[in-house]
Amino acid sequence: MIKKINHVAIIVPDLDSSLTFWRDALGLKVEHVEEVKSQESIVAFLPTGDSEIELVKPTSETSGAAKFLAKRGAGMHHIALEVDNLDEMLVDLKAKGIRLINETPIIAAGGYRAAFIHPESASGVLVELYQK
């Protein structure tokens, strides 16, 4: 079952200049900033209601985030939906013919388990399923 939007991830070339908008102009608070080595990026987490805005700055040129940035520029990268049973959902989605990028969970920011659904199956949207 989908519980909520956990976060919306936005790829940015520079955290400081992005924070002048999201933090300084909109007034969102930065809860913490974390280097996510597995994703070769630094992530700033800004709680927004029951969800978060995540600003993701690539730290290498080879990561998925860096390639997205080079190809499309800064912008929304994925939406993460929080689920209560990731393993069960992945089996169910696969049985329904949904194209999964990760058929078994990976470890995402914060140490939580997650899996991505291919945009081809999700109206052009990169969807992350995320279990806390």
Added chain:
Amino acid sequence: MIKKINHVAIIVPDLDSSLTFWRDALGLKVEHVEEVKSQESIVAFLPTGDSEIELVKPTSETSGAAKFLAKRGAGMHHIALEVDNLDEMLVDLKAKGIRLINETPIIAAGGYRAAFIHPESASGVLVELYQK
């Protein structure tokens, strides 16, 4: 003040085929479907926790949504942040040099007042401020 993510809007070429993923595979419920004439589109609202996923299908070839679809294909179009005082926030953002698409509120889906911030000021993201 930003209260929460009100919705994430996804532009799609066909509602029925998108609903096979968001409703049938993920299990989200369609709360209602509404024709938003001012935006030349039909919108399906799918509550997700305290927010909504909105699937937006253009009904003309001249709307912003239709142009987005023709240029970039289906995908995330904007994120809407719910605010408690839209007028005050627009004055404040303008004073801070943020580029606004709407300096005065427009009427959005559901009859609520809203205004868009230009992606140039918002890390490449089209941000809607939305007051209920």
